[in-house]
Amino acid sequence: MALRACPALRHPIIPIAFPTVSRKPLFTKRSFSVHSSISGPTEARKQLVLEVKKQLERDHPSLPIGKNGRDDEEMIYWFLKDRRFDVEEAVSKLTKAIKWRYEFKVSELSEESVKGVADTGKAYVLDSLDVNGRPVLVVVASKHFPSVHDPIENEKLCTFLIEKALDKLPPGKEEILGIFDLRGFGPENADLKFLTFIFDAFYYYYPRRLGQVLFVDAPFLFKPIWQLAKPLLKSYASLVKFCSVETVKSEYFTEETLPAGFRD
Incomplete structure (x- = not known):
């Protein structure tokens, strides 16, 4: 799946100084205390x-x-x-x-409006949460065919699923987990533009909502694509973790909550 290139996501640590004497107010009109x-x-x-x-x-x-x-x-x-x-x-x-x-008419998106592309099974929101209490958005890369599927419909599905995942946030939780299942990924599934769109959407429209991204069982073919995508994602690339199915099973889900596609 693909995306337009997104600028760097900058979340630098703001240094806090504690001067010996200061008569400046704690808050100014355009700034706010980190604490x-x-x-x-x-x-x-x-x-x-x-x-x-x-x-x-x-x-x-x-x-x-x-x-x-x-x-x-x-x-x-x-x-x-x-x-x-x-x-x-x-x-x-x-x-x-x-x-x-x-x-983009985000408020008009619904299960019915994205049904055609959703029925491909290329992406879905898991009914259960991960072990950290985060909603989970799963992308099955082997079911994505950019030469066949309408890119606008792909973007609508992506947006609808982000909205759906955020609606599942439990009290006190702010981020979701993204999983890219790369098993069976081939040249026909490569779509740098849509991948960039996903991260772009999180940067511009859903900032700080993406907590982590798992690239699961990435084949050798995916590595050059990642090398092209990584500079475009800038600091978002730090959210990405390459891992195995076994890692997904042991570190992110229980036996009851594990996505069906990752069961033996």
Whole structure:
């Protein structure tokens, strides 16, 4: 499956200095304490969310409102967190994400609307969670044929399944696990463009939602494709782990929750 090339995902560690004497306020208009960002609602957080909300309303009044719209405070807070509580960067990224959701008609995607491509079995969301309590999105690469399947329909399926996986997030969990089953992968399955689209979608529209990606039993043929894809994925490449079926069985699932395709 393929994707458009995505820029680097940057989540640098923010150094925190503790000067001997400082009369500067802890929070500024466009920044937010790292510790406060994970400690629940605060006045500083509310102020930044309100600032983004007002700026979106002022500069982008045509953007939709409601869930995943310009006034969705939960979504605003998530993008603020992703952009290290930089208001301008959060507004910029949110604007693109909301426009994309509207133009791509994400809210209209359904089991029925993606049924044709989903019936190929190329990708699905597992009913169970992994051992870390994460929803699991599985891609079966050997069932993906870019010369046959409509790339737009592939993108719709990908988006629908990401949404479905996120809907399964238990309280307190924020990330999902992606599994690429590469057994039986051949030249006819290679699709760098769609692979890039998947990671691109997570960077632009679902930031910090992808916790880890497993490339399972990758054949030798996949290695040159990975060498081409890796620079495009930048820091997202660090989320990828090459592993065996046995590793999937022993480290990520119980006997009851193991995906059917990985059972003996």
